[in-house]
Amino acid sequence: MSASQPGEGAMPPEGLGYDPRLYNADLAPVPSSLRNWSWLNMSTVWMGMVHNVVAYEAAAGLISMGMSAMQAIAAVAVAYFMLFLAMWFNAKAGTRHGVPFCVLVRSPFGPFGANVPVVIRGVVAMFWYAVQVYAGSQAINAILSTLWTPWAHFNAGFLGMPANGWLSMGLFLMLHALVVSHGVHRIRNFELIAGPLVILVGVIATIWGLHEAHGLGPIFSQPSKLHGTDGALTFAIGVTGMIGIWSTFAVNIPDLSRFVRTQRDQVLGQLIGLPITAIVFTLMSVIVTSATIIAFGKPIWDPVKLLLAIDNPVVTVLGGLVIILATLSVNVAANIMPAAYDLVNLFPRRLNFNRAAMLVLFAGLLYVPWYWFQNATTIFHALEIIAGLLGPVTGIMLVDYFVLHGQQYDIDALYRYSETLHGRYGINPAGFYAMGIAGALAIVGFFVPELSAMADFSWFIGVLVGGGLYWVFGRAAATRAAGLSSGPAELASEPE
Template identity: 30%
Template sequence: MKKNNYLKSPDLLPIKGNERNIGMFGFAMIWVGMAIVLAAFAIGGGGIQHLPLGMVILATVIGSVAIGIFMSVISDIGIEHGLSFPVYMRAPFGTIGTHIPSVVRGVTASCWFGINTYFGATAINAILNLLFDFDNWLLCFLLFAVLQLINTSLGIKSIERFADLAAPIIILIACWMYVTLADQAAEQGKNIWSWVESPTTGGAAFTAFMVVVMANMGFWATLAADMPSLSRFFKAPKHERNWFKRNRTQLIGNLIVMPVFNTFMIIIGAVSYIAVSNADPIVALQGAASGFILGILLLMIVLAQWSTNTSANVIPAATIFSNVGGPKVPFWVGVVIAGIIGTLAQPWSLFDFLNTVLLIIGGILTSIVGILFADYYLLRKRRVNVHDLYELNGQYKYMHGFNMAGMIAWVIGGIIANLLPAYSSLVGFVVGAILYYVLAKYWWFKKYKQKEIENPSDEKFLGITVGRDWVIQVDDDLEVNQELVNENIT
């Protein structure tokens, strides 16, 4: 490897088949941990102010399944080629252009890490206050952050083991939480299925409904964009051409487990708001329980934030920062950077504005998802010149490292999406995909030819479907992997 070829950072090389160790059950357990996240309660608390609980649930299911489909579609990049999100982004955005949308995603993930860590820290502080009369949430925040960052630095298998431990505990305590809050609401004479703070009808009701749908999509849009960073570790059969069979590890998690548990969290947030006029369950639980029971419930909150942060926030952010920094920024350094950004964002001040922020984020990031979809499925038809993704002067260098089709589609898609905030996630995806497809096919790729588009060969440009593990040579004196030379890709 040339010493200045930062594209070949070891942490960003394709994952081989024998290194993929997350199975269907393991990913389902990871999703249980990821989906039970306190920030979701804010969506339920916001929705129940204008819609009955049944409509909030329906909107949540629709939004969850829709973003689950987006996740599953984009995940194939990691499963087929073993590529992470920031590496594949070199195709639609360029070897340098990739850093701009990627860093936006990385900073967003880091802020989510901070928000979830803050929730966990307040729960830890409450537990210590209960047991030892200790009260210092900031110290709890710093210690909790460090523990999560260490857990993530130990690798994906460590995260899966933690999820296996935490998931059943979280499920049981979440059920107890729902029953407790529902009983508390009933004692006040409130029927959780019919109570609405400010009922709406007609067009206003539909807008409120769509805001809940889009908030749920925006909530998970960050993960939908960079699912390849996680899916590259999923077990998948070689020589399998059926998309559903090849992607079976992720489908139950994305389309069943996530919608079910995300919806459950939204319900708890809504019922919490009905019971105590506050969607923050820590406030609600401190008024509904005490002693040992309160300690156990708060422990659930700690485990939920921990399991969510490692998989959904720190891994994607660290991978992105490692991509930007090259070999001088290994994965563990990216983990530390994510922790620092998440802390400096002062997450304790973000919760009250969360629903508004989610709509904005949803439009910006789902436009990236739309661009990835158009680039990977519609233009390249899942074939990728993986070798050139790691070359400074390869086909993805484009114009000084920028694919202007991707940059223009992303900016316009994000702007239009946020002009229609009630539909931001869907608008972002559709506009991003259509704009990129037109600009790339009829303009950019006329100027910068793409080998996999000009010659869509399965044997040269597919990965696990044809049984290939992509191996990139990083030795100083070898620029091209011998396997790729033998196949005459270049």
Template identity: 30%
Template structure:
């Protein structure tokens, strides 16, 4: 689509509607294999397994959560296919042409946190492999700076730098990388599970992990109920849904390159409920087998591979998981801030520069390591910040505009989406109140029940979406008709 009358403050080639649409169902499927098949994805799935207290409970909770994820991704994915625009541009329809910079920056900052978390996980797999050598083990134990061992810092910097090479040639390079990186880790996951089951003497779907061990491993996550209870299973499904909260916002960054909605639905079907459930099944089997073999709960796959007798298998596992984690970082935590930062300063920042800014911020965060601790807690706190934005955008697109947006006006300073001097006040009122109940009160006060934070993303979506709909129905902030150029 050629945009007539586009403002240079709102437009560049990276933000323009997609012209080449060659991301078929397989590429969409591999967005999810790259996103899920990482050290953090495994760590979260294995952690959630402990809350379920049994294999059947785990599959029920994960299955329900995966179906919800599938439905939500189709909502934002279809918007990307129809408009062809990335997330920060789509946000202009609900937040205003200048106001959209706020949700774009929120998404970008969240991506920077996740970028650091995934890079640290990938470098941790390499560290676990290297310390099998006495030379590296001594260096790891005796040299420390920036709050980490010298070996951890070096590995982090190496992995951090390698990711920058992937995006040198833009989104097509991203597509090619994730088309093979995601499936590769599936092979390694199966080898890991088969090896442990062989060591354990067979495949087991029932867990022998004692309740006292489950309670010890889960007592700091803020999840209500004891492992296996209905409250705990509901929390598992909610946390699983929240884990994908960042991509609910910017999945249109990828779906806009798809030829049609059918390709997105097919890719989502195989990549989400089918792939998620199978991946979680393997994570559960591996967790049980690892406990049977080593007598301890091992939630990180690099912890498991570090115990392998075979250096070859340990090296293969470490490298595969590290590469897969690079895949998710490129897909989920590089592409989005690249577009988001570019949206704020389109004349000065293109796709590559935006990604470099995100990588630099993640590097600055590394000494503080805010991602260390409970996986469930980190996912909940980070995810809850984006619920209100998603609620406003989906209500605006589907309930207010009925899926119809004048795309050219998204790039015009005086078009339909100028609202109040470029800001849409009702959207910020709704998102602000939603954020109060999704993030601020549950994390900074003790005014709400302890379990509230687990469902923070859902409260953010529901409260912000409902308030926005009421304000729009009352015609608050509605423009007078604008003449089309």
């Protein structure tokens, strides 16, 4: 069995001493022969993820802060390049050893202590999955209402949502189930089509924008409102906000990179798919929005509202299909996949990837996202706090792999539990002390008004302080943790 074609209830290999609470076929290292993702697969996965409604609207927030169009594009470039660096280095362990985030994080947190950051990441992933499902179902609802007038009258509601909304969500869930039904292999093939297709539609929209605006349009002629120290601070805050969109994914990027053939493939794929594609996509969104000023007298950043403003049934249907495709693309790779692996890690003897993914599809609805949309500020504020807690995990993982273990894990040790080595509860105190202190510093600005400026840089604080403290605590505990860095992994070595 393999991670690409998961088995059900697979027992640990005999003679290796693996703990069945820490192992199943989906958590096992992917053999080199089955790591068949090329740089093209990695880049198209990222293309599908960065082309979403949140990314499209992000430039609006930057310009509303007073930036010019060029400054907004520069902020996106800086943010995504820094994200690329974090994901490049945190993906290396996944590519080298072929194991997912939930297994790698056992090294700095202990075999059972790792469940804490895994659960935090899973909670965030499942919530964003639910939000994306609701948003995509609204596009389905709009399309069906356009094609069949009676559909719009199925508005008898229950549990806070009309009947046509429930039916639209059911249809969208079926699309999700179709994509994930054959595991990671089908996800890879879907993203190979979805990513480039969304870009193609973006190019068409950009051509329309250039035609309507007779060039780059009025947005590029508007001067910046940012000057001096305050301007530099606002620019930095904007960069941090853009990083926040993908900060959680920086933690579990090994879930994808474990299937990539070589380090070159994962680096090149992420370089093309993340900073380069994101910058191009932001430029497209600015041009299209520039055109809306000419066409409608005001900037329209929300793509759904833009479709309604154009008021053409054909455009509404085709544009809605693109929004559905883009939403499905980001949801499968960025939310369902990490949440499914996290569930498999918690219940390895009962779940495989396929079962866990299907469980995520329905469990996510328990978040009742249609209610959160009515009070989005509160939930997004809460998610910023949770994301602040994951910044330290990124820093801790980087220090653990590159500094304390010299880019070489004993993979067998990550599937074993020893009370003598790991303590009674299987927790590495060094990781928890570092995450606790750094996490508190990262989120204190959300609760103490005098320190509110720290909240704007929570991810940077978490990464730097978490990594620094773990280096100190980890070195102090090096003797006890020596079993996790005893030598090269035998099951999975880095492909050349």
